[in-house]
Amino acid sequence: MSAPFRLPTREVAKVWGCDALPAPFAAPAGERIGEIWFEPALPVAGLLAKYLFTSEKLSVQVHPSDAQAPAGMRGKEECWLVLDAEPGASLAIGFDQPIGPEAMRAAALDGSIEQLLTWHKVQRGDVFYLPAGTVHAIGPGLALVEIQQNSDITYRLYDYGRPRELHLDAALAVAQGAPYDPALRGHVDFTRSQRLVSGPKFTIDLVVGTAKPDVPGPCLVMPLEGKATIDGSELEAGECAAVASLSGVQFAPAGCALVAAELG
Numbered sequence: 001m002s003a004p005f006r007l008p009t010r011e012v013a014k015v016w017g018c019d020a021l022p023a024p025f026a027a028p029a030g031e032r033i034g035e036i037w038f039e040p041a042l043p044v045a046g047l048l049a050k051y052l053f054t055s056e057k058l059s060v061q062v063h064p065s066d067a068q069a070p071a072g073m074r075g076k077e078e079c080w081l082v083l084d085a086e087p088g089a090s091l092a093i094g095f096d097q098p099i100g101p102e103a104m105r106a107a108a109l110d111g112s113i114e115q116l117l118t119w120h121k122v123q124r125g126d127v128f129y130l131p132a133g134t135v136h137a138i139g140p141g142l143a144l145v146e147i148q149q150n151s152d153i154t155y156r157l158y159d160y161g162r163p164r165e166l167h168l169d170a171a172l173a174v175a176q177g178a179p180y181d182p183a184l185r186g187h188v189d190f191t192r193s194q195r196l197v198s199g200p201k202f203t204i205d206l207v208v209g210t211a212k213p214d215v216p217g218p219c220l221v222m223p224l225e226g227k228a229t230i231d232g233s234e235l236e237a238g239e240c241a242a243v244a245s246l247s248g249v250q251f252a253p254a255g256c257a258l259v260a261a262e263l264g
């Protein structure tokens with residue numbers, strides 16, 4: 001395979017980010033890093049993988065679908081795998097009760113939307129798939145991997161009074177005022193390989209040990225623990241590569257990794 005296969009990283013400072021990151025990451029002095037992006041590239045240009053580190057709540061937000069995104073842009077479906085959670089850490093997905101657009105607008109304006117969302121207590125190994133249109137907010141005290149469509153369209157409904165831009169009309173045009181489907185939540189214990197997500201926009205496999213998942217084409221490879229070897233070159237935990245196939249990839253016997261592939 002032609003080098004370089006490692007995707008370049010981008011550290012994104014966020015008001016809700018952390019000034020101390022777990023190894024192998026490190027925040028530059030004085031910066032609160034919320035996200036480490038792996039810049040998408042061929043042959044997997046449609047997927048964006050990130051690590052997220054939170055010390056405060058993210059905005060209450062929603063993303064559009066492919067059909068709802070501005071012309072020429074992708075929508076944003078996303079999946080989270082929780083790597084670490086402080087005791088009591090939680091994240092919000094969907095609403096406790098169905099809610100219409102006007103009530104959602106009023107709740108976003110007065111901040112009560114935060115209490116109308118369903119806050120899920122989380123722990124290491126929890127997995128959530130978020131279809132476009134799902135209203136959500138990630139809480140503090142979390143480290144997670146996010147695999148998402150390669151899109152940076154976030155419509156904020158509420159930001160706890162922080163001085164960041166809101167996008168209420170755009171958000172209300174795509175937001176589903178519905179409870180979260182519990183079938184979209186899972187849990188892994190990192191002891192065995194398994195498929196975490198089977199579509200509709202991408203697949204994600206957790207690989208524990210050396211056996212390769214059934215992923216026939218281009219994919220992202222993200223070692224979480226231990227190294228993977230790609231055509232003889234080592235890929236460390238905390239790195240991510242885009243490969244044309246898994247044929248040249250060797251997973252570590254005692255490691256675990258994520259493999260993500262675009263669908264459609």
Ligand SMILES: O=P(O)(O)OC[C@H]1O[C@](O)(CO)[C@@H](O)[C@@H]1O
Pocket residue numbers: 014035057058059060061136138146148154156
């Ligand atoms: O608007 P905020 O709070 O910075 O959150 C944006 C972030 O939230 C996420 O959509 C995760 O929910 C990230 O992909 C995105 O960068």
